[in-house]
Amino acid sequence: MVTASHNPEQDNGVKLVDPRGEMLDTSWEAHATVLSNAQTTDDFIQELQKFVQNAKIDLSKPSRVVYARDTRPSGPSLVAALEDGIRAVGAEGRNAGVTTTPILHYLVRAINTKGTKDSYGDDSEEGYFTKLTEAYRKLVATRQTPLPLLIDCANGVGAPIAARLAEYLGDSFPLVLENTAIDTPGALNNSCGADYVKTSQKLPPSLAGRLQPGQRACSVDGDADRLMYFYLDERSQFHMLDGDKITTLVASFIVELVKTSGLDSQIKVGVVQTAYANGASTKYLSERLPVKCVSTGVKHLHHAAENYNIGVYFEANGHGTVLFSPTTQELLQTYEPSTPAQSTALEHLQNLNQLINQTVGDAFSDMLLVEVVLAHKRFSGVEWDSLYVDLPNRLVKVVVADRNQFKTENAERQLVSPLGLQQKINDLVRRFDGGRSFVRPSGTEDVVRVYAEASIKAQADELAFRVAGVVYDESGGNPATRPKEFI
Numbered sequence: 001m002v003t004a005s006h007n008p009e010q011d012n013g014v015k016l017v018d019p020r021g022e023m024l025d026t027s028w029e030a031h032a033t034v035l036s037n038a039q040t041t042d043d044f045i046q047e048l049q050k051f052v053q054n055a056k057i058d059l060s061k062p063s064r065v066v067y068a069r070d071t072r073p074s075g076p077s078l079v080a081a082l083e084d085g086i087r088a089v090g091a092e093g094r095n096a097g098v099t100t101t102p103i104l105h106y107l108v109r110a111i112n113t114k115g116t117k118d119s120y121g122d123d124s125e126e127g128y129f130t131k132l133t134e135a136y137r138k139l140v141a142t143r144q145t146p147l148p149l150l151i152d153c154a155n156g157v158g159a160p161i162a163a164r165l166a167e168y169l170g171d172s173f174p175l176v177l178e179n180t181a182i183d184t185p186g187a188l189n190n191s192c193g194a195d196y197v198k199t200s201q202k203l204p205p206s207l208a209g210r211l212q213p214g215q216r217a218c219s220v221d222g223d224a225d226r227l228m229y230f231y232l233d234e235r236s237q238f239h240m241l242d243g244d245k246i247t248t249l250v251a252s253f254i255v256e257l258v259k260t261s262g263l264d265s266q267i268k269v270g271v272v273q274t275a276y277a278n279g280a281s282t283k284y285l286s287e288r289l290p291v292k293c294v295s296t297g298v299k300h301l302h303h304a305a306e307n308y309n310i311g312v313y314f315e316a317n318g319h320g321t322v323l324f325s326p327t328t329q330e331l332l333q334t335y336e337p338s339t340p341a342q343s344t345a346l347e348h349l350q351n352l353n354q355l356i357n358q359t360v361g362d363a364f365s366d367m368l369l370v371e372v373v374l375a376h377k378r379f380s381g382v383e384w385d386s387l388y389v390d391l392p393n394r395l396v397k398v399v400v401a402d403r404n405q406f407k408t409e410n411a412e413r414q415l416v417s418p419l420g421l422q423q424k425i426n427d428l429v430r431r432f433d434g435g436r437s438f439v440r441p442s443g444t445e446d447v448v449r450v451y452a453e454a455s456i457k458a459q460a461d462e463l464a465f466r467v468a469g470v471v472y473d474e475s476g477g478n479p480a481t482r483p484k485e486f487i
């Protein structure tokens with residue numbers, strides 16, 4: 001998948017999908033690193049040959065690469081280069097065109113399960129839309145048609161895909177598409193989209209006046225694998241419903257269905273979060289079901305969620321999905337309910353299993369999932385938001401000389417290096433009511449991230465900037481260039 005996701009338009013990159021339609025196995029990342037670091041074509045060919053040999057790849061076997069891109073202007077030339085590569089190694093290519101990352105994941109799984117008992121659906125975009133919208137219709141059959149949902153498409157590939165989804169949904173669910181300017185240079189992810197909403201905790205300026213108080217809205221990112229919900233209250237105050245709020249809503253609903261269906265002794269539902277999950281969400285969830293905290297990065301969450309019968313995972317930034325284990329999927333097919341209530345709950349679970357794109361986080365599949373739960377619970381954004389109150393929080397980036405000197409343990413919640421720094425953070429945290437803070441090196445940017453929470457906003461900000469200051473000073477930051485907001 002040629003995309004740089006939520007990042008600025010001028011960036012680009014690739015996401016690799018494995019043959020099951022899931023994220024590339026971590027053990028293969030090292031190969032990708034070696035190949036992308038090759039300096040010349042000759043070096044590249046040499047590394048490729050070594051890789052073929054070491055991984056014992058039989059080149060005489062047929063192979064196929066399915067690829068797609070987002071709407072970035074650099075996409076076509078990168079796809080052309082990819083096609084040259086596919087031709088050079090004698091593989092067959094299948095161009096899935098301009099589409100979302102989750103649709104590409106869907107296609108790969110659909111192609112590789114075609115004609116088997118695990119068939120994931122027809123291997124086409126039509127197959128994807130049909131699968132999702134049929135399941136959605138069944139799940140909301142007896143419910144009222146919701147008010148139109150405003151979707152901020154981040155001026156990216158979410159726009160044409162949401163337009164097609166709207167056609168499949170028809171009158172059953174009206175969508176209003178905003179930020180659909182895919183041909184406007186520089187517009188992609190610019191002051192809009194899921195990452196903007198999460199990091200600035202604000203309404204995208206382009207939506208001012210477009211959203212009525214009480215109306216629900218959501219933002220997707222540049223490749224439509226992240227989803228953030230929000231609404232304005234009657235005082236036009238902005239309220240954000242992030243990945244943690246989605247987890248809470250969805251996990252509670254699934255737990256209820258499992259219980260009503262009579263399967264609660266056989267199906268255990270669990271949640272996976274990272275240290276960035278709001279402390280209030282972790283508290284709320286832990287009082288109700290098993291919650292595991294893992295390192296940042298979707299691959300870690302996905303992997304941990306596979307250990308539950310039904311695993312719900314979302315990063316706070318809105319990337320996530322729900323996984324039904326193979327035995328759970330089988331159980332849903334063979335279980336004999338004994339009451340009408342059990343039977344209805346079972347049908348809902350079966351339809352959720354179809355509605356949810358389980359290969360990877362999928363903004364549109366997740367959006368339909370959220371809407372199903374809200375319809376069943378007769379919740380507006382306000383009621384959903386009131387399940388728990390977010391602790392005020394602040395995320396700060398610190399530029400350091402060498403972020404590799406920062407090493408963590410305990411799912412990244414504690415620093416073990418630089419030595420002594422964690423103690424200093426602990427001393428600061430202790431001074432703040434409801435305080436929590438952790439520091440980790442980013443895996444995607446050359447920075448160290450500081451996260452802080454406290455019971456009031458000013459305190460969360462102060463704690464974050466104090467910790468950032470300590471991190472900066474302790475890692476040899478130049479006093480002359482010390483950011484002035486650091487305390």
Ligand SMILES: CC(=O)N[C@H]1[C@@H](OP(=O)(O)O)O[C@H](CO)[C@@H](O)[C@@H]1O
Nearest residue numbers: 276296297298315317442443444445
């Ligand atoms: C705090 C934060 O949002 N971190 C993001 C960010 O990772 P970093 O390792 O923090 O740079 O990008 C990842 C990939 O998109 C995403 O999985 C993760 O949640």
Ligand SMILES: [Mg+2]
Nearest residue numbers: 005006221225
């Ligand atoms: Mg993305």
